[in-house]
Amino acid sequence: MDFNLTEDQLAFREAARAFAVKSMEPHAASWDDEHIFPVDVLKEAGEMGFMGIYTPEALGGMGLSRLDTSVIVEELAAACPSTAAFITIHNMATWMVASFASDDLKQDIVPKLASGEWLASYCLTEPGAGSDAASLRTKAVRDGDSYVINGSKVFISGAGSTDILVLMARTGAADSGAKGISTFVIPANSEGISYGKNEEKMGWHSQPTRMINLENVRIPVTNRVGEEGDGFAIAMKGLDGGRLNIATCSLGGAQAALLRARNYMHEREQFGKPLAAFQALQFKLADMATNLVAARQMVRLGAFKLDQGDTEATLHCAMAKRFATDVCFDVVNDALQLHGGYGYIREYPLERYLRDLRVHQILEGTNEIMRLIVARRLLDNGVAEAIQ
Ligand SMILES: Cc1cc2nc3c(=O)[nH]c(=O)nc-3n(C[C@H](O)[C@H](O)[C@H](O)COP(=O)(O)OP(=O)(O)OC[C@H]3O[C@@H](n4cnc5c(N)ncnc54)[C@H](O)[C@@H]3O)c2cc1C
Known part of the structure; x- marks a missing residue:
């Protein structure tokens, strides 16, 4: 693995940074x-290509690798982790349709998603099925050339403001587990769909989160993504990349917070010296930077494995998500501490970064579930190959 970014990656980073600084950063606090x-x-x-970063060019996306994606998303997240995170969820849902839908369905909707004309939500979690997503109960029953869908989804990012729902529902028997789940593309304004209130959250305020109720929602069979029963595997494949994306949003937030802390250490004086003169604080900054770089390397390793189609990609994505979201939350918290009381005041963006990054430890699989994925693999045979 080459640790240097290529010329192209440096150019993507520059373009993403320029966009983020101009169009996101100045507004992030008011959003x-x-x-x-x-x-x-x-x-x-979307005009920049950022709504279909790893969607194939033939379908209107940028056709980039997961490593390229991470380089771009980190810049967007440095400006506004919450908005960048929605962009990544949209990218994940778009990629799932682009990768597994029929040619007609792909041609119909992916270009509109990749351009940002339409927005997508990823709908897996239910009131009774969070970490144990394979126990979901929303049902899709075949009726001639249609499916009729009933059930509810909870905590859905963008819901109520998106155009397309990429939704997992049970097509098998109630006890069919992961093998009885299928994925569907559902127009968000279909008859029978209603949305709950915008949840009041700790952070991620620049995107709505709502419950979705589906009552006899009828969609054509052609809106199924992949074969019947493949839906859970498709949802998990989406999440491999999604987890790297969320981890990357944490990297961006932590990088921005660390730079602010570094500058503040030069500006702020106490006991007749800048904070930068106190060795205890120098050491804190050094540890923050060291942990951040380690997290970034893990994310890029996960992206590399995914790009290579490595059989252990899921393991590496889970490790990277767990590590980066934990470490980056701590980096932001330390950056806040280095700002003293000002870190706690809303005039400074530290507390916003902290609130935004907290949920990255919870969603797209909690960090406990990431440990479960890693531990299960390690306790299988073939441990050496898995982590080398
Ligand atoms: C702001 C926000 C946005 C979200 N966006 C989306 C979205 O767009 N689409 C979507 O589908 N979902 C979304 N989610 C849902 C999110 O993915 C779930 O909240 C998450 O997977 C956890 O599920 P849960 O909340 O039901 O917690 P639970 O599964 O009930 O877990 C509760 C606690 O128990 C722990 N736990 C559970 N099982 C085990 C176990 N076997 N071993 C050890 N610990 C365990 C968990 O780690 C957690 O700490 C979002 C959530 C939030 C908060």
């Missing part, structure tokens, strides 16, 4: 304060 979902900026991101 947070006023709970604004910045749809216009998402459309602008």
Whole structure:
């Protein structure tokens, strides 16, 4: 693995940084304060290609690797982790349709998603099925050329403001587990769909999170993504990349917080000296930087494994997600501490970064579930190959 970014990756990083600094950073605080979902900026991101970063070019995406994606997303997240995170969820859902839907369905909807004209939600979690997602109960029953879908989804990012739901539902018997689940593309305004209130959250205020109820929602059979029974595997394949994306959003937030802390250490004086003169604080900054770089390397290793189609990619994505989201949350918390009381005040963005990054330890599989994935693999045969 080459640790240097290529010329192209450096150019993507530059373009993403310029976009983030111009179109996201100046507004991030007010999006947070006023709970604004910045749809216009998402459309602008679409014009840049950022709504279909790893979607094939033939379907209107940029056709880039997961490593390239991580380089781009980190810059967006440095400006606004919450908005960048929605962009990545949209990318994940778009990639799932682009990779597994029929040619007609792909041609119909993926170009509109990749351009940002339409927005997508990823709908897996249910009130009774979170970490144990394979126990989901939303049912899709075949009726001639249609499926009729009944059930509810909870905590769905973007719900109520997106155009397409990429939704996992049970097509098998109640006890069919992961093998009885299928994936569907559902127009978000279909008859029978209703949305709950925008959940009041600790962070991620620049994107809505809502419950979705589905009552006799009828969609054509052609809206199924992949074969009947393949839906859980498709959802998990989406999440391998999704977990790297969320980990990358943590990297961006932590990088921005660390730079602010570093600058503040030069500006702020106490006991007649800048904070930068106190060795205890120098050591804290050194540890923050060291942990951040380690986390970034793990994310890039996971991305490399995914790009290579490595059989252990899922393991590496889970390790990277667990490590990066934990470490980066701590980096932001330390950056806040280095700002003293000002870190706690909303005029500074540290507390926003902290609130935004906290949920990365919970969603797209909690960090406990990441440990479960890693431990299960290690306790299988073939441990050496898995982690070498
Ligand atoms: C802001 C936000 C946005 C979200 N967006 C989406 C979205 O767009 N689409 C979507 O489908 N979902 C979304 N989610 C849902 C998210 O993925 C789930 O909240 C998450 O998977 C955890 O499920 P749960 O909340 O039901 O917790 P539970 O599964 O009930 O877990 C509760 C606690 O128990 C732990 N736990 C559970 N099982 C085990 C075990 N076997 N071993 C050890 N510990 C265990 C968990 O780690 C957790 O700490 C979102 C959630 C939030 C908060």
